[in-house]
Each structure stands twice: as structure tokens, then as C-alpha cells.
Amino acid sequence: MTSPVLLSPFKVRDLTLKNRIVVSPMCQYSAIDGVAGDWHLVHLGRFALGGAALVFVEATGVEARGRISPGDMGIWNDDQARALARIADFLKANGAAAGIQLAHAGRKGSTRRPWDGGAELGAEDAAKGEPAWETLAPSAIAFADNYPTPKAMSITDMAEVIVAFRDAARRADAAGFDVVEIHAAHGYLLHEFLSPLSNHRSDQYGGDREGRMRFPLEVVETVRAVWPASKPLFMRVSSSDYLDGGVTIDDTVAFAASAKALGLDVVDCSSGGNTPTPPRLYPGYQVPYAQAVREHAQVATMAVGLILDAHLANAIVTEGKADLVALARPALEDPNFAIHASAALTGAPDYGLAPTPAKSGLDRLAQSLRHMTAA
Secondary structure (H helix, E strand, C coil): CCHHHHHHEECHHHHCECCCEEEEECCCCECCCEEEEHHHHHHHHHHHHHCCCEEEEEEEEEHHHHCCCCCCEEEEEHHHHHHHHHHHHHHHHHHEEEEEECCCCCCCCHHHHHHHHECCCCCHHHHHCCCCCCCCCCCCCCCCCCCCEECCCHHHHHHHHHHHHHHHHHHHCCCCCEEEEEEEECCCHHHHCCCCCCCCCCCCCCCCHHHHHHHHHHHHHHHHHCCCCCCEEEEEEEECCCCCCCCHHHHHEEEEEEEHCCCCCCCECCCCCCCCCCCCCCCCCCCHHHHHHHHHHHCCCCCCCCCCHHHHHHHHCCCCCCCEEEEEEHHHHHHCHHHHHHHHHHHCCCHHHCCHHHHHHHHHHHHHHHHHHHH
């Protein structure tokens, strides 16, 4: 019987993923001074135990002012990198490749954690030891009324952020990560440069599509220059702003093609986030973006967004709409998604996707169930 494409290997540069199932970055807002703790090890480690091929650490700030909230993960110092190395080691020791998403929140930073309301940090937060900080953006336009007004970035600010991405990539390599993903989506800094809704600059970093792409592409070029040639570079994009005058899929295809020319390997196709306007949600609602980028930019893509079951995930890669599928909330609900997908697609769970201690117990469970059925 031919193995389902979802369960087949995928090679990118020198990395071979054992299947096409990826666990998306998921912000936990639970770091202390940007340092990962036991929560992050357990949260991420269980996805490796469940058979996913690649597990991403959440959006990780490349500098302190690039955080969304005070609880964000960071990789702007060596203490943070050492804590992340522990996670990368665990993921790889248990059968998954280790990825990290490098991010800068831009104008959507200096906010409370979502469960604390998510609005701009204020005096009450400062009294608790979590003061607000100055945010950056291409233009001094707030994301919404309850967000801080950012500083319009100078050329010096932009150079500092590029250095921060460069140093973060070097730390990620030293920490043992197999994949870096640059976050250029969801209304964060690089997306803000790409979108005419948030980029009103009149210099070489604004205006037409070429100008708006310039700074994000400089980040891609800088990261690729220090990220080992043997290791893949991913990038998450927001394929559409869902608002007239914003980013379109044509813009995204052009950006993806330009990034590919600089050494980008996989485009992770999300959408929205740069305005409060929500998309219309349905299973696989972002898959057409991954398909369009794959076909027109001639680059490998990863589909993400309400990919709720194995049959939909397998159809996406079998039909050539994307090369990989990424799961966030479905993986939270079912950390063993890959093992259960093998059962759904082949009729028998592949416990070999799990590391040996887990596989042994699962095999014994299967034997017990067979004996019960026979009796």
C-alpha cells in the first residue's frame, strides 16, 4: 500500500523531515525576562513525542522592544539562548526537528498578555514591575485605539533591528535549532513595512511595492548570510490584509519570489493581523494562498489555518497545494495528531512515529486491545 503523502519524508537543504506535519509557533506569554522554563519544555516536547516532524518554538523576540508582551520569549542574550538549547536538544532527541520563529512585534508590542486584556501597558502594570516600552514601526500609526503609538523608525533604528535579527540567528544556530523562521506576518514589524496600511514612508523604504519590501528583504538577506547553508530558512507571511489598499496575494507572490532569490526555502502562508478586521474562517481557509505562492513564486510552501483533520491535511499535500501543513490549536487539542493521522489514513496507527519509551507503551496498549477483541 502506498504511504499517504502526509506521512512521507520531505527534504529541504540538508534536513529531511520524517513527515509533512509541522507544529506552528504558539505564543505562551509565559517566559520570565524572555527565558524559557519548564512550561515551554513540556508544552513543546509533547509534540515531538506525538510524532510531528518539525516543532517550532513560539515567536521569539530578537530584542527587548520587539516583544508583544512582558511574557514573550526572547533570544537577545545568551541566557535566553541556553534555555532554548535545552528545548532544541529535547525535540531532536525525540524524533522531531527543532525550529524557532524570530520575531519583532513592532507597533503591536508593549501590551498586556491576552488573558489580562491585551491592551497597552500602563501605570498599573509598571507598578507590578512590567513597565511599558517604546515601540517601533515604519510610520507613527497605532494599530488600534488601545495600542501605543509607535516611533517611526529612523535608518539607525532599522540598522539596529537588522543586527538584532542577525545575532538572534547566530544564537539559534549555536543553540542547535535546525530551522529558523522569520516572522513577517500578523501585523508585526516586517508585515508593517510590507503593508500600505501601516507603511506611509516617503523614503526608499516606503511607497511602491519594491520600496515596502526593501527592509524585510534586508532582514532575509542578513539572516541567510549567517544561518548555515545546510539549514533551511522559512518565513511566515500574511498573504492578505483583508482590506482594500492592503497587502494582496499578488504582493505576497512578488515578495516570496524575491525572498527565494536571497536563499529562502519555505514560505509559511498565513493572513491578516495588520488590522482589527477578522477573516472569514473555515477549515483550510488559507490553503489557496499557499497554493498561489507555490505555483507563482516557485517556492515550497507550508499551509496553516484550521487544518482540523488528517484527511484535509493529506489532501493539501497530495494535491500539490502546499508541501507541508502546520497545526497550532489542533495540535494543542491532540498532541498525537501524527500518530492518529496514520491510523485515519492507513487503518493502523504508526507507533514508530513516537520515541521508543512511548512506542513501547502504545504497542502494549494495542496488544491489549487486540486480546480484548479476540476474547
